[in-house]
Amino acid sequence: MKPATFDYVAPHTVHETLDALGDTERDVRVLAGGQSLILEMHLQRIRPDLVVDINRVAGLDHLNLDNGAVRVGALVRHGVFESPQAVPGPLGRLFALAVVNIAHPPIRARGTMVGSLAWAHPASEWCAIALALDAAIEVRSADRAREIAVHDYFRGALQTARARDELITSVRFPLLGDNTGVGFIEHRRTHFCFAQVAVATALAVHDGVIEQARIGLVNCADRPVRARAAEQALVGAEVGSPGTGYRLPDGHPFIRAGRIAAEQDAAPLAEPYADPEYRRNAIAVLVGRTLRQAATDYQVQAGNGATGGRL
Amino acid sequence: MKIKLTVNGEQHSLDVEPRRILADVLREDCRLTGTHLGCEHGVCGACTVLVDGEAVRACLMLAVQCDGRSVRTVEGLSSPDGEPHPLQRAFSAEHALQCGFCTPGFLMVAAGALEADPTIADDSERIDGLVESNICRCTGYEPIRRAIMRAAAESASRGKP
Ligand SMILES: Cc1cc2nc3c(=O)[nH]c(=O)nc-3n(C[C@H](O)[C@H](O)[C@H](O)COP(=O)(O)OP(=O)(O)OC[C@H]3O[C@@H](n4cnc5c(N)ncnc54)[C@H](O)[C@@H]3O)c2cc1C
Ligand code: FES
Ligand code: FES
Numbered sequence: 001m002k003p004a005t006f007d008y009v010a011p012h013t014v015h016e017t018l019d020a021l022g023d024t025e026r027d028v029r030v031l032a033g034g035q036s037l038i039l040e041m042h043l044q045r046i047r048p049d050l051v052v053d054i055n056r057v058a059g060l061d062h063l064n065l066d067n068g069a070v071r072v073g074a075l076v077r078h079g080v081f082e083s084p085q086a087v088p089g090p091l092g093r094l095f096a097l098a099v100v101n102i103a104h105p106p107i108r109a110r111g112t113m114v115g116s117l118a119w120a121h122p123a124s125e126w127c128a129i130a131l132a133l134d135a136a137i138e139v140r141s142a143d144r145a146r147e148i149a150v151h152d153y154f155r156g157a158l159q160t161a162r163a164r165d166e167l168i169t170s171v172r173f174p175l176l177g178d179n180t181g182v183g184f185i186e187h188r189r190t191h192f193c194f195a196q197v198a199v200a201t202a203l204a205v206h207d208g209v210i211e212q213a214r215i216g217l218v219n220c221a222d223r224p225v226r227a228r229a230a231e232q233a234l235v236g237a238e239v240g241s242p243g244t245g246y247r248l249p250d251g252h253p254f255i256r257a258g259r260i261a262a263e264q265d266a267a268p269l270a271e272p273y274a275d276p277e278y279r280r281n282a283i284a285v286l287v288g289r290t291l292r293q294a295a296t297d298y299q300v301q302a303g304n305g306a307t308g309g310r311l
Numbered sequence: 312m313k314i315k316l317t318v319n320g321e322q323h324s325l326d327v328e329p330r331r332i333l334a335d336v337l338r339e340d341c342r343l344t345g346t347h348l349g350c351e352h353g354v355c356g357a358c359t360v361l362v363d364g365e366a367v368r369a370c371l372m373l374a375v376q377c378d379g380r381s382v383r384t385v386e387g388l389s390s391p392d393g394e395p396h397p398l399q400r401a402f403s404a405e406h407a408l409q410c411g412f413c414t415p416g417f418l419m420v421a422a423g424a425l426e427a428d429p430t431i432a433d434d435s436e437r438i439d440g441l442v443e444s445n446i447c448r449c450t451g452y453e454p455i456r457r458a459i460m461r462a463a464a465e466s467a468s469r470g471k472p
Binding site for chain 1: 312328329330331332335351352353354356359365366367368370371372373375376378420423424440441443444445446
């Protein structure tokens with residue numbers, strides 16, 4: 001199918017954009033990368049009255065550091081994060097591990113991180129990472145600006161706390177300390193599919209002991225999930241040496257955390273080719289593997305003097 | 312809506328509805344039917360073209376978004392005297408096409424990467440990423456990978472002093 005008719009504007013300033021979004025009588029949609037919106041318009045699952053193309057708005061493509069955090073503007077494309085140096089330290093490594101799982105280079109050249117957060121698909125890598133890392137969503141409407149803490153933001157599949165007249169101008173991530181090891185592993189049927197399950201982790205380590213664990217689960221419920229019970233179970237555990245065997249022993253803290261994430265944190269839905277039982281099994285396995293990857297990342301970095309250099 | 316597109320160096324002044332995607336406007340208004348449409352979902356990559364030098368899916372971009380921009384399609388790959396592009400020669404040499412439906416998309420995704428960075432021949436993971444970007448139902452991909460490697464190696468050696 002082809003998109004149904006709509007009106008189109010391409011403002012040059014945030015101010016003009018917010019004016020256009022203020023028309024709440026009609027179905028008004030922001031067009032960022034268009035890699036979800038135009039697809040939905042082809043399928044006519046979305047038939048906007050007005051499309052507000054923000055690609056010509058000045059100042060939305062900034063990626064900058066601000067007081068221990070990185071602020072990602074609404075027009076920063078996925079592809080930017082392919083380089084682990086785009087963002088300093090472990091956060092840049094985590095983004096680089098995750099981003100290659102999002103579609104392909106031509107889609108990553110257009111699609112944006114903020115667009116993914118706005119769309120809020122349960123299988124979005126960025127959404128689960130934002131949730132695990134306590135990101136803040138910065139929004140503006142014609143008469144106010146506010147910040148939405150990420151744990152208040154996701155309300156279900158494709159549902160968020162953003163009001164219809166609000167533009168997400170940027171998302172802010174606190175940087176991760178140099179004592180952090182990161183991991184990201186995704187499982188899917190083919191590269192053209194969305195994640196069946198994916199896991200993001202960041203382990204903050206002090207004296208060989210896990211001080212804080214962050215675990216984000218992708219496509220493990222109707223919205224992104226933070227695996228808080230599993231995180232709690234890891235605090236105080238030793239990161240240990242990564243070991244050489246293919247599997248960790250059954251009683252290992254990472255294996256235990258995987259089981260807790262699958263049974264207590266996740267709420268997987270049935271999907272074609274993946275019933276909830278299968279998915280719980282996949283979650284347990286992937287959480288364990290991702291924690292191990294993060295522990296290895298920590299050790300490699302610590303061995304290199306933990307300067308936040310590249311892997 | 313009135314827009315100006317530069318396609319393969321040639322200016323086109325067009326009047327298009329906002330709902331029309333770039334691929335349709337290239338095919339129907341500019342009469343450049345080398346850009347193919349397979350899925351119209353961003354998946355197959357047959358529609359890949361360069362917009363301001365960057366490979367994008369022409370089925371997931373509106374033509375009006377390209378107002379004032381420069382588009383390059385498979386018709387713009389060969390030199391003005393008709394000499395095939397190194398990628399086209401490499402695709403022929405490596406038998407990287409059978410039915411040819413996917414070929415314009417693969418050529419453009421490779422051309423975008425190669426022109427941005429002539430050293431991609433050294434990075435087999437990057438080349439794998441390009442080959443995985445699009446779908447080919449005939450060749451089994453390996454000849455396509457070899458063709459891109461061949462063209463990349465050629466352009467890298469040409470780039471050396
Ligand atoms: C073949 C294919 C495979 C894909 N695979 C994956 C994948 O594996 N993982 C994944 O996460 N994504 C995947 N995607 C989707 C892709 O990542 C999109 O880029 C992303 O979901 C949306 O970002 P966008 O910038 O393209 O937003 P758009 O498509 O422009 O917008 C999406 C929605 O968000 C709204 N919106 C966008 N920006 C703003 C803003 N600043 N303020 C308010 N509202 C806004 C729009 O109005 C629209 O409703 C895939 C897409 C394709 C075509
Ligand atoms: S037609 Fe555009 S990706 Fe298939
Ligand atoms: S050559 Fe037939 S689809 Fe690729």
